[in-house]
Amino acid sequence: MIVNTTTGGAFAINVAWIEPNATDNSGETPVPVADYTSGDNMFPIGNTTVQYNVSDSAGNFNDSCSFVIIVEDNESPIIDCPTNVTSNNYIGEGYGLVNVSTDIGSPNATVTWDPPVTSDNSNGTVTVVSSPFESGDMIPIGTYTITFTATDPYGNIDTCDFGLKVEDNEDPVLGCPPNITTTTADGSNQAFNVNWTDPTVIDNSGGNITLTSNYSSGSNVFYDGSTDVIYYAVDSSGNAAMCKFTVTVTGEHNPALLLF
Structure with a gap:
Protein backbone atom coordinates (compact mmCIF):
# COMPACT_ATOMS: atom_id res chain seq x y z
CA MET A 1 0.00 0.00 0.00
CA ILE A 2 1.21 3.50 -0.87
CA VAL A 3 0.00 6.26 1.43
CA ASN A 4 0.92 9.89 2.09
CA THR A 5 2.13 11.29 5.35
CA THR A 6 -0.50 12.78 7.60
CA THR A 7 -0.56 16.55 7.12
CA GLY A 8 2.20 18.22 9.10
CA GLY A 9 3.77 14.96 10.22
CA ALA A 10 6.71 12.75 9.27
CA PHE A 11 4.45 9.69 9.45
CA ALA A 12 1.10 8.27 8.39
CA ILE A 13 -1.39 7.48 11.11
CA ASN A 14 -4.44 5.23 11.21
CA VAL A 15 -3.76 3.50 7.90
CA ALA A 16 -6.59 1.04 7.21
CA TRP A 17 -6.61 -2.19 5.23
CA ILE A 18 -8.70 -5.33 4.91
CA GLU A 19 -7.34 -7.83 7.41
CA PRO A 20 -6.67 -11.36 6.14
CA ASN A 21 -8.90 -14.35 6.87
CA ALA A 22 -7.64 -17.78 7.91
CA THR A 23 -9.08 -21.29 7.66
CA ASP A 24 -8.07 -24.52 9.36
CA ASN A 25 -8.74 -28.23 8.79
CA SER A 26 -10.15 -28.47 12.31
CA GLY A 27 -13.08 -26.34 11.29
CA GLU A 28 -12.00 -23.57 13.58
CA THR A 29 -11.54 -20.04 12.29
CA PRO A 30 -8.11 -18.94 13.52
CA VAL A 31 -7.51 -15.23 14.02
CA PRO A 32 -4.34 -13.88 12.35
CA VAL A 33 -2.25 -11.55 14.51
CA ALA A 34 0.25 -8.83 13.55
CA ASP A 35 2.35 -6.08 15.09
CA TYR A 36 0.10 -3.45 13.53
CA THR A 37 -3.65 -2.99 13.63
CA SER A 38 -5.65 -1.69 10.69
CA GLY A 39 -6.96 1.80 11.42
CA ASP A 40 -4.93 2.21 14.62
CA ASN A 41 -1.25 2.62 13.81
CA MET A 42 1.62 4.94 12.93
CA PHE A 43 4.09 4.38 10.09
CA PRO A 44 7.19 6.51 9.43
CA ILE A 45 8.23 7.76 5.99
CA GLY A 46 9.62 4.83 4.01
CA ASN A 47 8.77 1.13 3.84
CA THR A 48 7.37 -0.92 6.71
CA THR A 49 6.48 -4.62 6.44
CA VAL A 50 3.26 -5.75 8.09
CA GLN A 51 3.26 -9.50 8.70
CA TYR A 52 0.33 -11.60 9.85
CA ASN A 53 0.88 -14.98 11.51
CA VAL A 54 -1.76 -17.59 12.22
CA SER A 55 -1.89 -20.73 14.33
CA ASP A 56 -4.67 -23.07 15.40
CA SER A 57 -5.77 -24.09 18.89
CA ALA A 58 -3.58 -27.15 18.68
CA GLY A 59 -0.53 -24.94 18.41
CA ASN A 60 0.12 -25.57 14.76
CA PHE A 61 1.83 -22.64 13.10
CA ASN A 62 0.95 -23.16 9.52
CA ASP A 63 1.04 -19.94 7.61
CA SER A 64 1.88 -16.24 7.45
CA CYS A 65 1.48 -13.45 4.96
CA SER A 66 2.92 -9.96 4.66
CA PHE A 67 2.63 -6.74 2.72
CA VAL A 68 4.48 -3.42 2.71
CA ILE A 69 3.17 -0.02 3.77
CA ILE A 70 4.99 2.62 1.70
CA VAL A 71 4.70 6.06 3.28
CA GLU A 72 5.57 8.88 0.91
CA ASP A 73 6.19 12.50 1.78
CA ASN A 74 4.40 14.58 -0.84
CA GLU A 75 3.90 17.60 1.38
CA SER A 76 5.73 20.77 0.38
CA PRO A 77 8.01 22.54 2.84
CA ILE A 78 7.04 25.97 4.12
CA ILE A 79 9.19 28.99 3.30
CA ASP A 80 8.81 32.59 4.47
CA CYS A 81 10.75 35.19 2.50
CA PRO A 82 13.20 37.42 4.36
CA THR A 83 11.87 40.72 5.59
CA ASN A 84 15.24 42.27 6.45
CA VAL A 85 16.82 43.43 3.19
CA THR A 86 19.80 45.75 3.51
CA SER A 87 22.05 47.79 1.26
CA ASN A 88 24.65 50.53 1.65
CA ASN A 89 22.14 52.83 -0.03
CA TYR A 90 18.77 51.49 1.15
CA ILE A 91 15.90 53.77 0.12
CA GLY A 92 12.75 52.07 1.38
CA GLU A 93 9.85 49.92 0.30
CA GLY A 94 6.79 50.74 -1.73
CA TYR A 95 4.51 49.29 -4.39
CA GLY A 96 5.75 45.82 -3.52
CA LEU A 97 9.40 46.69 -4.19
CA VAL A 98 12.47 47.05 -2.03
CA ASN A 99 14.23 50.14 -3.40
CA VAL A 100 17.98 50.65 -3.16
CA SER A 101 20.51 52.93 -4.86
CA THR A 102 23.69 51.84 -6.56
CA ASP A 103 26.88 51.84 -4.53
CA ILE A 104 28.81 55.10 -4.85
CA GLY A 105 30.76 55.11 -8.10
CA SER A 106 29.35 51.74 -9.18
CA PRO A 107 26.67 50.57 -11.63
CA ASN A 108 25.64 47.93 -9.05
CA ALA A 109 24.17 47.78 -5.57
CA THR A 110 25.47 45.33 -2.98
CA VAL A 111 22.30 43.88 -1.43
CA THR A 112 22.04 41.42 1.44
CA TRP A 113 19.12 39.74 3.14
CA ASP A 114 18.50 37.36 5.99
CA PRO A 115 18.06 33.67 5.13
CA PRO A 116 14.42 32.68 4.55
CA VAL A 117 12.72 30.80 7.38
CA THR A 118 11.78 27.24 6.44
CA SER A 119 10.11 24.22 8.01
CA ASP A 120 9.11 20.78 6.77
CA ASN A 121 6.87 18.02 8.02
CA SER A 122 9.64 15.46 7.46
CA ASN A 123 11.97 17.26 9.89
CA GLY A 124 14.66 16.80 7.25
CA THR A 125 17.08 19.40 5.91
CA VAL A 126 15.49 21.94 3.59
CA THR A 127 17.73 23.34 0.85
CA VAL A 128 17.09 26.94 -0.25
CA VAL A 129 18.39 28.64 -3.39
CA SER A 130 17.63 32.13 -4.67
CA SER A 131 17.49 33.36 -8.24
CA PRO A 132 18.60 35.32 -10.19
CA PHE A 133 20.78 36.68 -7.36
CA GLU A 134 22.00 35.56 -3.96
CA SER A 135 22.47 37.58 -0.81
CA GLY A 136 25.61 39.71 -1.03
CA ASP A 137 25.64 39.86 -4.82
CA MET A 138 26.30 43.09 -6.67
CA ILE A 139 23.04 43.67 -8.53
CA PRO A 140 22.90 45.89 -11.63
CA ILE A 141 20.51 48.78 -12.20
CA GLY A 142 17.02 47.43 -12.94
CA THR A 143 13.92 45.84 -11.44
CA TYR A 144 14.00 42.18 -10.42
CA THR A 145 11.96 39.46 -8.76
CA ILE A 146 14.12 37.53 -6.30
CA THR A 147 12.67 34.01 -6.07
CA PHE A 148 13.55 31.58 -3.27
CA THR A 149 13.00 27.86 -3.83
CA ALA A 150 12.92 25.51 -0.84
CA THR A 151 13.35 21.77 -1.48
CA ASP A 152 12.90 19.06 1.14
CA PRO A 153 14.76 15.70 1.11
CA TYR A 154 11.95 14.13 -0.92
CA GLY A 155 11.93 16.67 -3.73
CA ASN A 156 8.89 18.67 -2.62
CA ILE A 157 9.27 22.39 -3.18
CA ASP A 158 7.81 25.70 -2.13
CA THR A 159 8.68 29.19 -3.32
CA CYS A 160 8.41 32.79 -2.23
CA ASP A 161 9.68 36.00 -3.76
CA PHE A 162 10.11 39.72 -3.29
CA GLY A 163 10.62 42.59 -5.70
CA LEU A 164 13.86 44.56 -5.83
CA LYS A 165 14.57 47.80 -7.68
CA VAL A 166 18.13 49.07 -8.04
CA GLU A 167 18.12 52.76 -8.91
CA ASP A 168 20.89 55.01 -10.19
CA ASN A 169 20.58 58.24 -8.23
CA GLU A 170 24.17 59.37 -8.70
CA ASP A 171 24.88 62.43 -10.86
CA PRO A 172 27.50 62.30 -13.61
Missing part, protein backbone atom coordinates in the same frame (compact mmCIF):
# COMPACT_ATOMS: atom_id res chain seq x y z
CA VAL A 173 30.80 64.06 -12.98
CA LEU A 174 31.40 66.79 -15.57
CA GLY A 175 34.72 68.60 -16.00
CA CYS A 176 34.70 71.75 -18.12
CA PRO A 177 37.79 73.19 -19.84
CA PRO A 178 39.42 76.30 -18.34
CA ASN A 179 38.29 79.82 -19.12
CA ILE A 180 39.29 81.19 -22.53
CA THR A 181 40.44 84.69 -23.45
CA THR A 182 40.57 85.62 -27.12
CA THR A 183 40.62 88.71 -29.32
CA THR A 184 38.20 90.06 -31.85
CA ALA A 185 38.74 89.85 -35.56
CA ASP A 186 40.28 92.91 -37.11
CA GLY A 187 37.85 95.75 -37.26
CA SER A 188 35.15 93.76 -35.54
CA ASN A 189 33.68 93.45 -32.08
CA GLN A 190 33.28 89.70 -32.52
CA ALA A 191 35.38 86.57 -32.22
CA PHE A 192 34.49 83.73 -34.55
CA ASN A 193 34.82 79.94 -34.25
CA VAL A 194 36.52 79.78 -30.88
CA ASN A 195 37.80 76.26 -30.17
CA TRP A 196 37.98 74.24 -26.98
CA THR A 197 37.97 70.62 -25.89
CA ASP A 198 34.57 69.27 -24.92
CA PRO A 199 34.17 68.48 -21.19
CA THR A 200 35.07 65.09 -19.82
CA VAL A 201 32.17 63.10 -18.39
CA ILE A 202 32.32 60.23 -15.90
CA ASP A 203 29.22 58.36 -14.77
CA ASN A 204 28.85 55.42 -12.41
CA SER A 205 26.28 53.69 -14.61
CA GLY A 206 28.61 53.24 -17.55
CA GLY A 207 25.65 53.99 -19.80
CA ASN A 208 25.08 56.57 -22.49
CA ILE A 209 25.49 60.22 -21.51
CA THR A 210 23.67 63.04 -23.32
CA LEU A 211 25.87 66.13 -23.48
CA THR A 212 24.39 69.49 -24.51
CA SER A 213 25.62 73.09 -24.42
CA ASN A 214 24.60 76.60 -25.41
CA TYR A 215 27.69 76.98 -27.64
CA SER A 216 29.67 74.52 -29.75
CA SER A 217 33.44 74.46 -30.09
CA GLY A 218 34.62 75.72 -33.47
CA SER A 219 31.21 76.91 -34.59
CA ASN A 220 30.23 80.03 -32.69
CA VAL A 221 30.31 83.79 -32.42
CA PHE A 222 31.28 85.62 -29.23
CA TYR A 223 31.00 89.38 -28.73
CA ASP A 224 33.11 91.77 -26.72
CA GLY A 225 33.05 90.95 -23.05
CA SER A 226 32.54 87.72 -21.14
CA THR A 227 30.12 84.95 -22.07
CA ASP A 228 29.38 81.79 -20.11
CA VAL A 229 29.52 78.51 -22.00
CA ILE A 230 27.31 76.03 -20.14
CA TYR A 231 27.35 72.25 -20.55
CA TYR A 232 24.76 69.79 -19.26
CA ALA A 233 25.30 66.04 -18.93
CA VAL A 234 22.32 63.71 -18.38
CA ASP A 235 22.67 59.97 -17.83
CA SER A 236 20.18 57.27 -18.81
CA SER A 237 18.47 57.49 -15.40
CA GLY A 238 17.88 61.23 -15.70
CA ASN A 239 20.62 62.31 -13.30
CA ALA A 240 22.21 65.56 -14.46
CA ALA A 241 25.34 67.63 -13.93
CA MET A 242 26.29 71.12 -15.12
CA CYS A 243 29.56 72.94 -15.57
CA LYS A 244 30.54 76.20 -17.20
CA PHE A 245 33.50 78.23 -18.31
CA THR A 246 33.86 81.78 -19.60
CA VAL A 247 34.92 83.02 -23.01
CA THR A 248 36.24 86.56 -22.74
CA VAL A 249 36.63 88.58 -25.95
CA THR A 250 38.93 91.60 -26.00
CA GLY A 251 40.29 93.81 -28.82
CA GLU A 252 40.83 97.30 -30.18
CA HIS A 253 38.36 98.52 -32.74
CA ASN A 254 39.06 101.00 -35.54
CA PRO A 255 37.31 104.34 -34.99
CA ALA A 256 34.40 105.04 -37.24
CA LEU A 257 35.00 107.62 -39.99
CA LEU A 258 32.30 110.26 -40.18
CA LEU A 259 31.81 112.05 -43.48
CA PHE A 260 30.22 115.48 -43.60
